[in-house]
Amino acid sequence: MKLFTNNKQEVPIVDHCKPDGSKWSITEKLLLGLSFQDYKKQFFRNPFNWAFIIIFLIGTPILIERYLFGLGTVTHSSSDYPWGLFLGFGLFGMVPLSASGFMLGTTVELFGRKDFHPIERLALLNGLLGYFFAVLFLMVDLGMPWRLPYPMFVSLGPAAVLFLVAWHVATYLSVQVAEVLPSFFEWLGWLKGKRAIRSMVLGLTVSGIILSTLHQGALGALFTYAPGKLHPLWLSANFQWIHFFCSSIFGGLCMVIVVSTLIKKFMAWRCDDHFLETLDNLSLGLAKGATLAMITYIVIKFVAIAHDKEWAYLLTGWGQYYLLEITVAVVLPLILCVWAIRNDNATVVRFAALIVVLGIIWNRLNTALICYNWHLYQEIPHWKEVAITVLVYSSYIITYRFILYRLPIVYEWKGEK
Amino acid sequence: MKNKIINRRNFIKGGLGGAVVASQLKGKESQAAGAFDHYPDSMGVLVDVTRCVGCRSCEAACNQEQGLPEPEKPFNDYSVFDEVHPHGGHGREERRTTEYNYTIVNKYNVPGVDHPLFRKIQCNHCLEPACLTSCxxxxxxxxxxxxxxxxxxxxxxxxxxxxxxxxYVPTFKYGSAFKPRIMKCVFCHETRLKEGRPPACVEICPQEALTFGKRTDLLEMAKSRIRSNPDKYVDHIYGEKEAGGTAWLYLSPVEFDKVGFDVHVPHEPVINFVRDFLSIVPMVLLIWPALFTGFHLLSNRKDAKSQHDEDNQEV
Structure with a gap:
């Protein structure tokens, strides 16, 4: 794509009209203003696409196998370990990293911090896609995915935590679709729709906070059903939901930093100058928010240990693993962030953000898999389970990229809006 | 679009939006923290580990009663007791219930006891089942x-x-793509319990290791057995308090963890650990909308002030 942006002055498309005054058709917008041949050429020139092709060639047959012959053929899920990578990584890992939508929605729309506006849409999109693909992971993992609407309409079990998760993720997904729609409407040129959404923006943002608080927390609370199974250091009946909610705050913020870094590096042609110029400062700003959440998180993690009187566990092997997780995944990036913010160093912030993102996934995998059944035996996921997980995650990246290439997320629409 | 300012109309919309969400969801969750009433006349089974000889006839009876597939090794093959790794190298070492057998008996060689001990495993039919409350x-x-x-x-x-x-009782039919389901002991409810008859495993037991009866009566019976034979039993009825109480109760001659019981199971229903979270749900739903709309008003006070006159004219 870079190649064409240098040669053709009309791409990338940022307006309804071509330089000569005629309008872009939807097909042209979808092809980024290139001819079909040119589009194909740029697609195959990109080495990432070759990697994706290989992942799809390997993963798709395995995914089909899962739906034809059952979960047992592709996973090591068992009577002792009902949940594997699909939920451990796909649901529990991706949802906290998608908290960015409500975080920046709140910052910009609710607290009126207009300075974060250039990155708001990216955060909203990151939230929407993260949730959407977490639901896709769920569809892979559920025994009977075609019954997904059952908890909503057929047979309600309102006293269950998962019932909250289901309802809140479903409603929040619709809220997020609404929040991302304005950029789609701008791109499409349907301004009525955009105005309708804008008029609801405060309501949407407030419901976003409510729904996020509850289901980020509910994901944590799911593990309070397993008090005898999950290692006590990773489980606190009283504070589990706060742990999950609080870590999702800095997880979501850091995910936006990581994604925006990748965009700056690989997709600079798509960004407008405003986005590129403000990005360093915004990253530092996001990191500032994240550090506050990280400090809170560390404190409440230890409050939980004190509350349940679990200090003795810290001296065991599991305790050392726990301290390792806290140190590497939270304390280290916290120190890096504080240093970087003081020294205005966006590069270090980005590095710290990457650690945080990986750390969140590590924590969720610890909770869902590694420290689950700690007194039984260790489950190692089937390689086919890994292949499907990589496949679904690749579709997430591809969809993400597809939308960023087109919609005014990291650039401002020049045309009427 | 002009600066996003809060005027009266937007405020009401925002507040209403939150309130609507709250009222819709509240109804569904408000019963969440309620307690589950126990059925006073519910039945149970008392398992006396001292009496079980590991004949596996309960396994066979269950298999037949529930129409489960024929096992690889017949039920009179006692080599299964010494099997390790029945789950293909990545499972637990001990035999456990699976989708093919709702109940199994395991053998334990306990130091200091001159004969092996046997323990039957099946669903314990909790009084406040965690499976039920989590579904x-x-x-x-x-x-x-x-x-x-x-x-x-x-x-x-x-x-x-x-x-x-x-x-760890419910098992899942992972091998089925189109009709997977949970498989677990159902106390022979449809075929026997409903008519007041004991489950198949109890009926067949030649050693009277299993006693069927009202749970309250069984507790009395267990206590009197302990009282009259204090040397024979440890002074504990497993299932009286475990997980908030279970329909199946156990007596053992040795500490329960030596015959494969999980002695760390909390002595209260699992749902009690979840209540903390469930109780904050209605609070968040009701308080958050007002709180955050309030924050919005505060943080945009300057903008709002400059628009004040305009607003007044509108009204």
């Missing part, structure tokens, strides 16, 4: 007779019940 489609029910039964027609296959069960 988001109400697939489980506790019948007045005491059985915890499962309805495969509404199950979505999320397997949270398997996470929640403190005894």
């Amino acid at each position: 988001f489609v109400n697939a489980y029910s506790k019948t007045p007779e005491g059985a915890v039964v499962y309805d495969p027609t509404v199950c979505v296959g999320c397997r949270t019940c398997m996470i929640a069960c403190p005894f």
Whole structure:
């Protein structure tokens, strides 16, 4: 794509009209203003696409196998370990990293911090896609995915935590679709729709906070059903939901930093100058928010240990693993962030953000898999389970990229809006 | 679009939006923290580990009663007791219930006891079942007779019940793509318990190691057995308090962890650990909208002030 942006002055498309005054058709917008041949050429020139092709060639047959012959053929899920990578990584890992939508929605729309506006849409999109693909992971993992609407309409079990998760993720997904729609409407040129959404923006943002608080927390609370199974250091009946909610705050913020870094590096042609110029400062700003959440998180993690009187566990092997997780995944990036913010160093912030993102996934995998059944035996996921997980995650990246290439997320629409 | 300022109309919209969400969801969650009433006349089974000789006839009877597939090794083959790794190298070492056998008996060689001890495993039919309280489609029910039964027609296959069960009882048909379901002991509810008859495993037991009766009576019986033979039994009835109480109760001649029981199972229903979270749900739903709309008003006070006159004219 870079190649064409240098040669053709009309791409990338940022307006309804071509330089000569005629309008872009939807097909042209979808092809980024290139001819079909040119589009194909740029697609195959990109080495990432070759990697994706290989992942799809390997993963798709395995995914089909899962739906034809059952979960047992592709996973090591068992009577002792009902949940594997699909939920451990796909649901529990991706949802906290998608908290960015409500975080920046709140910052910009609710607290009126207009300075974060250039990155708001990216955060909203990151939230929407993260949730959407977490639901896709769920569809892979559920025994009977075609019954997904059952908890909503057929047979309600309102006293269950998962019932909250289901309802809140479903409603929040619709809220997020609404929040991302304005950029789609701008791109499409349907301004009525955009105005309708804008008029609801405060309501949407407030419901976003409510729904996020509850289901980020509910994901944590799911593990309070397993008090005898999950290692006590990773489980606190009283504070589990706060742990999950609080870590999702800095997880979501850091995910936006990581994604925006990748965009700056690989997709600079798509960004407008405003986005590129403000990005360093915004990253530092996001990191500032994240550090506050990280400090809170560390404190409440230890409050939980004190509350349940679990200090003795810290001296065991599991305790050392726990301290390792806290140190590497939270304390280290916290120190890096504080240093970087003081020294205005966006590069270090980005590095710290990457650690945080990986750390969140590590924590969720610890909770869902590694420290689950700690007194039984260790489950190692089937390689086919890994292949499907990589496949679904690749579709997430591809969809993400597809939308960023087109919609005014990291650039401002020049045309009427 | 002009600066986003709060005027009266927007405020009401925002507040209403939140309130609507709150009122819609509140109804569904408000019963969440309620307590589950126990059925006073529910039935149970007392398992006396001292009496079990490991004949496996309960396994055979269960297999026949529930129409489960024929096992690889016949039920009179006692080599299964010494099998290790029945799950293909990545499972637990001990035999456990599976989708093919709702109940199994395991052998334990306990130091200091001159003969092996046997312990039967099946669903314990809790008084406040964790599977039931964790299920988001109400697939489980506790019948007045005491059985915890499962309805495969509404199950979505999320397997949270398997996470929640403190005894690792529910198993899942992972091998089926189109009709997977949870498989577990149902206390022979449909075929026997409903008519007041004991489950198949109890009826067949030649050693009277299993006694069927009202749970309250069984507790008395267990206590009197301990009282009259204090040397024979440890002074504990497993299942009296474990997981808030179970329909199946156990007596053992040795400490329970030596015959494979999980002695760390909490002595209260699993749902008690979840209540903390469930109780904050209505609070968040009701307080957050007002709180955050309030924050919005505060943080945009300057903008709002400059628009004040304009607003007044509108009204």
